[in-house]
Amino acid sequence: MANPVGPTPIDLASLxxxxxxxxxxxxxxxxRPATVLELAAETGYANLPAxxxxxxxxxxxxAADSGSLVKYLETFEHTVGVMQTPEALARVAxxxxxxxxxxxxxxxxxxxxxxxxxxxxxxxxxxxxxVLAGFASGESAARTAGRPIVVRCLVTAMRHAARxxxxxxxxxxxxxxxxxxxxxxxxxxxxPPSRHLDAFEYMRDHSAPFTIHAGExxxxxxxxxxxxxxxxxxxxxxxxxxxxxxxxxPGSADFAGARLGRVAARVRDARIPLEMCxxxxxxxxxxxxxxxxxxxxxxxxxxxxxxxxxxxxxSDTTMSKEMLKLVETFGYGWTDLQRFTINAMKSAFxxxxxxxxxxxxxxxxxxxxxxx
Ligand SMILES: O=c1[nH]cnc2c1ncn2[C@@H]1O[C@H](CO)[C@@H](O)[C@H]1O
Ligand SMILES: [Zn+2]
Numbered sequence: 595m596a597n598p599v600g601p602t603p604i605d606l607a608s609l610x611x612x613x614x615x616x617x618x619x620x621x622x623x624x625x626r627p628a629t630v631l632e633l634a635a636e637t638g639y640a641n642l643p644a645x646x647x648x649x650x651x652x653x654x655x656x657a658a659d660s661g662s663l664v665k666y667l668e669t670f671e672h673t674v675g676v677m678q679t680p681e682a683l684a685r686v687a688x689x690x691x692x693x694x695x696x697x698x699x700x701x702x703x704x705x706x707x708x709x710x711x712x713x714x715x716x717x718x719x720x721x722x723x724x725v726l727a728g729f730a731s732g733e734s735a736a737r738t739a740g741r742p743i744v745v746r747c748l749v750t751a752m753r754h755a756a757r758x759x760x761x762x763x764x765x766x767x768x769x770x771x772x773x774x775x776x777x778x779x780x781x782x783x784x785x786p787p788s789r790h791l792d793a794f795e796y797m798r799d800h801s802a803p804f805t806i807h808a809g810e811x812x813x814x815x816x817x818x819x820x821x822x823x824x825x826x827x828x829x830x831x832x833x834x835x836x837x838x839x840x841x842x843x844p845g846s847a848d849f850a851g852a853r854l855g856r857v858a859a860r861v862r863d864a865r866i867p868l869e870m871c872x873x874x875x876x877x878x879x880x881x882x883x884x885x886x887x888x889x890x891x892x893x894x895x896x897x898x899x900x901x902x903x904x905x906x907x908x909s910d911t912t913m914s915k916e917m918l919k920l921v922e923t924f925g926y927g928w929t930d931l932q933r934f935t936i937n938a939m940k941s942a943f944x945x946x947x948x949x950x951x952x953x954x955x956x957x958x959x960x961x962x963x964x965x966x
Contacts, residue, residue: 621686627650664811691735691736709751722747729772749776753779786815791824810831817834862897901913939957
């Protein structure tokens with residue numbers, strides 16, 4: 595129904611009502627601080643760097659604010675450390691679905707690396723079972739609370755390790771039970787995507803999609819490899835694609851003279867989705883500040899940009915907060931936010947008919963109310 599008084603002002607409360615789509619969110623980067631403390635007590639994890647909820651929340655945010663991806667990733671030791679039992683994994687997954695739904699996310703792909711959750715003897719399949727059961731239970735709690743959400747899982751392999759082929763097989767094994775795609779994550783410099791070619795070949799051989807963290811802490815060659823050698827369907831971050839665009843001054847709003855190199859042109863022409871995570875990129879030093887984030891340049895040049903959280907705990911963020919930051923920095927309105935949201939839904943690893951239904955039945959009507 596149209597809003598008789600025109601567009602709703604954009605603030606955190608109205609953004610929470612907007613139907614949002616999240617493609618890049620790490621399960622082990624989104625725990626509630628209180629849950630980290632409780633799980634540590636329950637499972638006997640003794641290495642937490644703080645003992646109260648506010649101190650722990652601040653510790654994650656400040657430690658992640660390091661300007662270096664490698665240092666940023668060190669904070670995951672403590673979240674992964676408390677996610678080693680089926681009960682803990684299921685609880686974290688359930689709360690993740692509930693928290694996203696409460697923020698107005700209607701579709702989410704949440705990723706994690708099963709190989710990091712074997713410290714207490716679980717098998718890879720037991721880890722998958724616990725996490726997917728947690729998502730299902732979170733979905734049903736959200737439905738009961740009147741905020742329905744669809745949550746699917748992306749299965750990540752760690753790029754410094756050597757289990758990616760096995761993880762790709764795990765993904766395909768679970769694909770009809772909620773695992774919709776595969777990913778590689780972890781430190782990027784020194785660990786190029788081409789180290790994991792056999793995993794990507796396995797995915798392609800099984801007609802199964804994957805995304806690759808590329809162009810975050812390392813430059814254009816990483817993006818080129820991810821596309822040309824590995825054949826990824828989406829790019830995690832991909833911010834360094836800006837290195838292949840000339841003719842625009844950093845921070846300038848004049849995009850008319852932009853010239854795209856071959857890789858950037860390929861990304862735009864093939865409509866390769868970019869999973870952009872603004873706050874995370876500032877924390878890891880991938881960009882110097884939000885003002886200098888290439889999100890707006892890429893959006894204006896009509897790359898298929900999407901808005902994501904990456905790690906809600908480390909960045910003290912939500913989808914609504916990421917959108918608010920973009921609105922405040924670049925002056926976006928509801929129609930821009932709707933475009934980014936539809937970009938994301940079109941790029942999801944969900945079957946086409948299900949994507950279309952969410953766009954037509956949830957996203958467009960939800961934004962229509964706000965646009966007025
Ligand atoms: O922005 C990122 N870049 C690369 N790796 C990441 C990022 N955020 C999290 N992880 C890594 O992915 C693992 C599985 O979820 C996390 O444990 C963390 O090591
Ligand atoms: Zn990530």
